[in-house]
Amino acid sequence: MIGRLTRLMLAISTPVLALVAAFAITSLVLLAAGDPVLDVWDQILSVPETRNLANIIDNATVLYLSGIAVAVGFRMNLFNIGVDGQYRVAAFTAAVVAGEAWLPGYLNTALAIVCAMAVGAIWAGIAGVLRAARGVSEVISTIMLNAIATGLVAYLLRQVAVREEGSNQIGTKQIPEGSRIPNIGLGDGTSSVYGFIIIAAVVGFAFWFVLNRTRFGFDLRATGQSTTAAVASGISVKRMTVTAMLISGAIAGLVGLPILFGDSYTYGSTFQSGLGFAGIAIALLGRNNPIGIALGALLFAYLDEQSNPLQILVGVSPDIVAITQGVIVLTVVISYEIVRRYRQRLEQQQVARALESERGEASNDKAEEVPA
Template sequence: MRKFDKDRLLLGLAGPALALVVAFLLTSVVLLLSGRDAIEPYQLMVENAEFTDVQVLILNQTGTYYLAALAVAIGFRMNLFNIGVDGQYRLAAMVSAVVGASVTLPGPLHILLIVVVAMLVGAFWAGIAGILKTTRGVSEVVATIMLNAIATALIAWLILPANLGVQPAGSNDLTTGEIAESGWMPGLDVEGGTVYGFTLVAFALGVVYWFVLNRTRFGFDLRATGASESAAQASGVDAKKMVLTAMLISGAVAGLAGMPLLLGQTHTYSLSFPVGVGFTGITIALLGRNSPVGIFFAALLISFLEKTSASLDTYGYEKEIAIIMQGLIVISVVVSYELVRQYGLRRQQQKVGEELAAQARKTKKEVAA
């Protein structure tokens, strides 16, 4: 049984805690420089969070962000930077909505079909970057950025009424048509609204993520390849296969990020479907340090900032305060994690030195005796 490492736990918590404190202080400075109260906006946001309908909105948004962040984290654990989660998620949501609206099946089968299509589309789109990296050495960062742009253009073309889109009467919006009720996923009715059914599935996937990465041979190979590709190859792991597999899985999970909203509320893909979810997922994965528990609390925090800041403008404060804080969190995460890493190395060296000194004193006493 592995010995509990208190220092490792404290260092793991120190990074995100320091990042949040720094982001809070810098946001307060921005408010002060603009002649605003530096504390009242936070008080208003906390008060808004006391409303049950806002709490439901926060929880549902957390589910979406959690899936996007898991997709990013899978790449991070493999030392891959999948910036294309946003394109993978939107293209998967759009295609799965088209398929869902074109068929009528018994409830469970209908939902399953939509989910499987979303995973396949997300995996396919991420797999393009994986193939380019493993066969031509193209950076996944460059490939996924370009694929994001291509996905945006492709969606804009596919959703035209002349192709797969539908324009509701009297509206300028374009949709993919409404999914039949058999394809709606039941949610959990609570005071204040309905928690999407797929939000609960998202949190369950966090358990699957932890188990696969920490309790299976595949997870070990993935982490080993991410830590050192040459060492993994020396131990018999096919590094290129692991890179492609990690990108496919990351894309499949990214494809699921649109399912809470699609199956739980909109039941169609339209021009108003959220964008930027994948990029927010990068922030959350960094803040949560790729841990399923850390990612959950990071997703909850970002959702809290977004949903509780929506009404700040009614009190004379711009709701963009939350966006500023999110940006500062990203910067603070990078700096704080590096500071904590350096401190951890110094602490480790100090402990080794103390252990060697203690061993030397013990040996000296034994010789003297």
Template sequence: MTALRRLGTSLAAPALAVVVALVITTLVIVLIGQNPLTALQVLVDFGDTPAQQTQAIVVILNRAVPLFLAGLAVSVAFRMGLFNIGVEGQYRMATVVAAGVGAAVVLPGPLHVLLIMVVAMAVGALWAGIVAVLKVTRGVSEVISSIMLNFIALGTASFLLTGPLRGSPEGASIITTERLPASAQFPALNGLFGALGLAQPRGQLFGFLLVAVVVGIVVSVLLKRTRFGFDLRATGLSPSAATASGIDARRMVVKTMLISGAIAGLIGLPDLLGRTYSFGTEFTAGLGFLGIAVALLGRNSPLGIAFAALLFAFLDRAAVPLQFADIPASVVTIIQGTIVLSVVIANEVSRQVTKRRAGRQSGQATPPAADATGPAGTRIDARQEAGA
């Protein structure tokens, strides 16, 4: 019964957020003179033919993969009580450098892809490490430093793209790095559709989906089944209590930001290795900021983040069809923004309810005042400090 109650509490906040977002979006659509049912039909319309339906699935999955990685990067920092708002800059820097390195070397296929991944993770970790060092050595808020580093990253990436790593000719309307060779291109997963007896889509399903699944499993095991994950969660709950228990909180900040940045470095690789094969001025932007919303909706759980990424990808796919139905594509942005606002409020309400319930249970378990001065009283104080 307790497990079911915990599951219900975990699902209540995101479910309430989605419901509130749909209600508000319905009101907005009515106010602009459109039919909400038409918008709903567009959202759930995957096409008339089997090929169109599988193509819609491919579009959703391809969009969900980088969103999932972005959500994971943000959630690792969240677990530590850190707000890594610099994921946007970290993945942009990682992708442009990885694209340049990948185009400059010649290696066998698997090694070439592995090199690009290692470079991207290293650059992302390095960029996030700057935030961690500033925090532990100078007490600089990670929010402020990561925001500033986002601007520095965008400017540096632009310099690299138009200077040392430029691959497009002079006068080209779209500036890109050199195109990656075939050995650096990640194979697609379209063979799965044939194996499942489904029609072949027009586009390619990112093979990087498998890497994202592996990363999600590794992060889940790391956070829930290892000593490091326990130390990370404990430090996030109460740095003072963690330090008193022998955990080096400053070192944990650095390690956590390095891991978060390394995951952020992978965000741009699904597009780079599976579709564009180069980094350019039209490369997908904004994934780092969307990752914050995905992590919040997924309540920092890898499984929850996966469902949140699929939801956001499902909404993004409908932007163009909505325009064909004379409904502004900004409706999608309204839904996503309302979900973020609603989930923040719902999470806070859920946290307060859980805190009050825990307080009542703790009060019932507290021994009489005359006996509360011994070891039992000490344990109560430790629990209260950990919950602070």
């Protein structure tokens, strides 16, 4: 209906509107807290060094996988809050399997990755089966499963843990060097990013391909948009629910692995937590689109990286980063809604105008006919 140019303008205006609003609101928060607004933006908008760039890409890789895992559920109208528990159970499993090194070299790595995906899928699948068979809200069951995952992993970790002399950390056995995934250098000799980024990119592509280019993806999206329409066209909603949760869980199983195979080589008491919740925010930011999620993950990782310099060099609380992130999520959702309504009105106006002009032409015809 509306022109190509208008559509492009609308598509670009949405994130711009959101970022400008977030910028303004964060500035107000800074003003209210009496912090140096200009110094803060100067720091946040400064060009990162290669080392920081590597950190941003690394953290974005992890957040990206988490965002994709959540987005699979969103596309099906399923709210998988349990990515947090799923990735921890899975990362622990992978750490134990890889640490035991039953297979040599990269076979060991592959086995650990497959195990992680399987465990993640099973953990999410429990919620899927409960939803399909008993109608239990996946929101409730995945939250519960998160708590169970915390207790289970803590218990099992103590069973298998090894402790380095003099350290107060416990962790799984170190993954043997031959099974680690080498990092990719960024050209300055010291900075490098997780090799796992390639797997993350493949996952992103597969997500796009399956959803948009296969029958299964069509069924999934159809079920997400209208259950009744899906049933009418012969889709088994129950089966789709379980399948979507299994896929979401399998991808969630990958979330912790870049860290495990590229940096820590062990799952210990300080393994990063809370990645699943960040994934929800990032899936929202990215509008469940693989490219959008990548941008959202980069934005979040970029802001996270500012936390330390803001504290040490500018002297403001790092909470400002969390506030900015929260504000961005809200402004993105709100601005998409505003633009959606605006576009709707635009379309309605055009339709109305088109109808009017048709009617006008018709009456003109009549008017011309009269004198004849």
